[in-house]
Amino acid sequence: MAVAQEKKGGPYSKDEREKRQKEVFRLHFEYGYSATKIADLMKINRNTINADIKYWYSNIKEELKQNSGEFILRQIGRLEAQRTRIIENITENKIDDIKYEKLLLDIDAKINNLLLRISSDTQVKPESFEIQEDEIKDIVLFLILKYSSDHSLEKEVIISEIVNLRQCTINEAEAVFSQIKELGLECCRKFRSTKFVCDLLEFAYLRRYVSTTDTFVRNVQALYLLHTNLKAEKMRLNEKYTKEYGSKEKWTDEIIEKYDEDKNKEIEKHAETTSKIIAEALENLSNQELVVDYIKYINVFFGQEEKDRFEEYFE
Numbered sequence: 001m002a003v004a005q006e007k008k009g010g011p012y013s014k015d016e017r018e019k020r021q022k023e024v025f026r027l028h029f030e031y032g033y034s035a036t037k038i039a040d041l042m043k044i045n046r047n048t049i050n051a052d053i054k055y056w057y058s059n060i061k062e063e064l065k066q067n068s069g070e071f072i073l074r075q076i077g078r079l080e081a082q083r084t085r086i087i088e089n090i091t092e093n094k095i096d097d098i099k100y101e102k103l104l105l106d107i108d109a110k111i112n113n114l115l116l117r118i119s120s121d122t123q124v125k126p127e128s129f130e131i132q133e134d135e136i137k138d139i140v141l142f143l144i145l146k147y148s149s150d151h152s153l154e155k156e157v158i159i160s161e162i163v164n165l166r167q168c169t170i171n172e173a174e175a176v177f178s179q180i181k182e183l184g185l186e187c188c189r190k191f192r193s194t195k196f197v198c199d200l201l202e203f204a205y206l207r208r209y210v211s212t213t214d215t216f217v218r219n220v221q222a223l224y225l226l227h228t229n230l231k232a233e234k235m236r237l238n239e240k241y242t243k244e245y246g247s248k249e250k251w252t253d254e255i256i257e258k259y260d261e262d263k264n265k266e267i268e269k270h271a272e273t274t275s276k277i278i279a280e281a282l283e284n285l286s287n288q289e290l291v292v293d294y295i296k297y298i299n300v301f302f303g304q305e306e307k308d309r310f311e312e313y314f315e
Contacts, residue, residue, distance in 0.1 A: 020044070024052040032106070136180055137209045139165060141216065144200050145281055148223035152190065152197040183207060219281035223274065230270045237262055 012020065023042065027033045035053055039046040143161055144151045153161075155177065162173040180203075188202040201220065204210045210217055241259050245251055251259070 020048075021052050021055065024049055025056050028053055029056070130179055131176055133183070133207075136176070136183065137204075137207070139176075140180070140200050140204055140207075141209060141281075144204060144220055145223070145278055147200075148220050149227040151201045151220070152192065152199045154195055154197055158198065158200075216281050219277050222277050223281075226270060226274055226277070230266065233266045233270075234263065237266065 020042070024038060027038045027041065028035075033041070035046055035049045038044075039049045042049070139162065142165070143153065143158065146161075147153060158180075159170070159173045159177050162168070162176050163170060166173070166176070168176075183203075184206045185198050185203050187206060188199045190197055190199060201210075201217075205212070237259070241251070241255070242248070245255050248256075
């Protein structure tokens with residue numbers, strides 16, 4: 001750990017001050033050291049260190065007001081980097097020491113605390129606007145079907161879908177999202193890689209819109225398998241043709257035409273099965289206008305083949 005400061009107090013140049021403040025930030029927020037310990041390590045007057053810590057807390061408070069989510073993600077990133085350094089040190093030096101285990105536990109605890117942190121005081125409340133829970137249920141089930149390959153969605157995606165479905169303003173959509181959140185969506189919020197997502201199927205279980213034994217859930221699981229299978233079939237087909245005819249750049253027009261025919265056969269088979277499953281699942285929606293809306297833009301997400309099949313089933 002590089003701590004290269006020898007001054008007991010000011011005056012400091014601008015560069016010296018910035019360098020000192022960055023080191024104080026690292027030692028206090030990443031390593032959790034007290035002002036006294038930092039002053040001892042850096043050999044700087046404790047009042048100066050206290051002033052630096054106060055400066056950073058003031059900046060953090062302002063940053064939370066502006067963008068709390070981004071700030072928390074950065075803090076998590078710093079802790080993850082620290083955690084990685086400790087694990088690398090343990091692995092490379094073959095260390096078996098309880099103090100390192102405690103350090104890792106402390107870092108994990110800090111990460112969990114950040115993930116659970118709710119800064120509701122800094123958020124703008126959406127305007128008062130409510131809809132019936134039956135409509136919320138339809139929206140949630142609809143989105144689970146639409147995103148059956150991955151029904152854990154970001155807040156922004158859900159809000160944009162509400163705008164699309166209800167043809168409402170962004171403020172109204174945010175109010176509806178807030179209402180869904182109050183119903184328990186916050187309990188289904190998870191941190192995935194670099195973002196927070198909401199598991200809509202878990203929320204549907206929570207509100208008892210569906211149960212694990214319902215046909216709707218079996219349909220969602222079947223759709224997921226179909227999406228995965230189609231992707232795998234396309235890959236296998238591409239590998240087969242590449243192995244037989246070389247890279248795509250070398251294919252003749254006849255080979256490309258034959259490849260497209262084989263690929264379209266897979267897509268048509270997938271489209272027919274998918275359409276039947278979703279048509280059955282959509283019967284769970286009380287508002288059939290949503291079904292009509294779904295058919296209107298189904299081709300954007302599945303393809304024209306699925307859209308044509310839907311129109312056949314719903315005629």
